[in-house]
Amino acid sequence: MRSAPNTFPTKKDAERWLVVVESQMVRGEWTDPQRAAIPLGAYADKWITERPALRPRTVELYRWLLTKHIEPRLGEVKIGDLTTAIVREWRASLLASGVSESITAKSYRLVRAVLNTAVQEDGIISRNPCRVRGADRENPAERPVLTVPQVFQLADAMPHKRLRVMILVAAFATLRWGEVSALRRADIAADGSSIRISVAHTEVKGRGIVVGPPKSRAGVRTIAIPPAIRPEIVKHLMTYVGPAPDALVFTGPKGGALRRAHFNNLTKWPVVVRKLGVPGLHFHDLRHTGNLFAAQTGASTRDLMARMGHDDMRAALIYQRATSEADQRIADRLSALVEDRKIDNDDQDDDEDGAAGALGPVG
Known part of the structure; x- marks a missing residue:
């Protein structure tokens, strides 16, 4: 047995709420509110522990992100209480406090991965609240390249x-x-x-x-x-x-x-x-x-x-795009050389025409 989250002014209001819940059950969208009462920090810690395939450095990074940037603001929040607005505010607070865009994005991706498991595997919540557009992107500065x-x-x-x-x-x-x-x-x-x-x-x-x-x-x-x-x-x-x-x-x-x-x-x-x-x-x-x-x-x-040694083609496409852009720059510069040559030829033709006019008619 599960109680409604609150009482209702009338019996009709209570019946309407019950109809909505029963409809969610039929569609497989209902989640047990008691299971969703687990704090995010505890669930995330368990999530990391239960993934033995993670590389040691990855585990070290995840635990540091959890301790340093996630638990202080979201650790005690119940998973069922998390909303997109809460996640957006948490991300904004990290950036405002001086946390880099890269670390903020890594922290966000970790929370999203944890909550994906809560949705897809454990059925604790029906929808992942990590829906902040662009929050997962790091946009790092371009690294130097040697010849x-x-x-x-x-x-x-x-x-x-x-x-x-x-x-x-x-x-x-x-x-x-x-x-x-x-x-x-x-x-x-x-x-x-x-x-x-x-x-x-x-x-x-x-x-x-x-x-x-x-x-x-x-x-x-x-x-x-x-x-x-x-x-x-x-x-x-x-x-x-x-x-x-x-x-x-x-x-x-x-x-x-x-x-x-x-x-x-x-x-x-x-x-x-x-x-x-x-x-x-x-x-x-x-x-x-x-x-x-x-x-x-x-x-x-x-x-x-x-x-x-990549599973994902995105990295390869980045390098291909970089080389195609470089090739386009080469083409543009070659075009500029051609245009310069045309200008020089036109100037030379003008000079020759002017010289012929100065000499006057021949014969």
């Missing part, structure tokens, strides 16, 4: 020569930090022609480096290496990598696995990239650069997805 010569300049600038090829592989094989830092000798063909990605390193607070699967299902892949850099990879394997199949390909000076912060200190990364003329360049921008290189070859969306 091919700059990639080699950056590689040559590495203070430790054992890390030179790491720069080349990250760029020309479009690898994530966790993928390139986890490479073993067995993952690379003896002639340097291909690299197999099957695991990735993830740094988890309190646990150190965790070996796990790549970021996505499509992340398990084999990547063909450009012939021009294969000799460099082979030389690196011979010089710096142990003979065991599981020997790490890229390590610190003492042979241990590389951590992101350790790598930045070891290579004096901020100083090096500033001298290169790209201050603020991140290691991940090497992958971004490599993706653009690949897109500029005219590869199909499906082939780009496979090389990049």
Whole structure:
């Protein structure tokens, strides 16, 4: 038995309410108000715990977002009481308090995912209140892109020569930090022609480096290496990598696995990239650069997805769109050169006509 949420002025009003509820039951749209009384914070915490397939870094991010940006304002609100207006106000308060657009969007997407489960799987509520247009978009600033010569300049600038090829592989094989830092000798063909990605390193607070699967299902892949850099990879394997199949390909000076912060200190990364003329360049921008290189070859969306290790075609389309826009800019500039030539020719014709008029009739 369930009670109505309130009393009614008349019996007729009560009967009308009952008809509406019975109609919702018939259509399968009715939800038990007692089940929807669970606070969002408690439900979200349980939601994260019950997803063992999440990567450790993802779990760490979700719990930080929940603790820092969701629970303080929405944690005690009952799921059944959440409305789009409440969600919109919460998002606006985050932005007004100085939280970045990127973190706000991540927080919103987490709440939306949690409430999607409440609707679709648990049947706690009938409709997801996360319906704020554009709230899930981050619109990050465009990242810097290197030219091919700059990639080699950056590689040559590495203070430790054992890390030179790491720069080349990250760029020309479009690898994530966790993928390139986890490479073993067995993952690379003896002639340097291909690299197999099957695991990735993830740094988890309190646990150190965790070996796990790549970021996505499509992340398990084999990547063909450009012939021009294969000799460099082979030389690196011979010089710096142990003979065991599981020997790490890229390590610190003492042979241990590389951590992101350790790598930045070891290579004096901020100083090096500033001298290169790209201050603020991140290691991940090497992958971004490599993706653009690949897109500029005219590869199909499906082939780009496979090389990049993406399940979703949206990322591949972004790089294809970027290269098509660059191509259009080239076409526009070529057109301007043609127009300039026409103007020069017209001016020359005018000069010749004027000279002929000054000479007067001939004969």
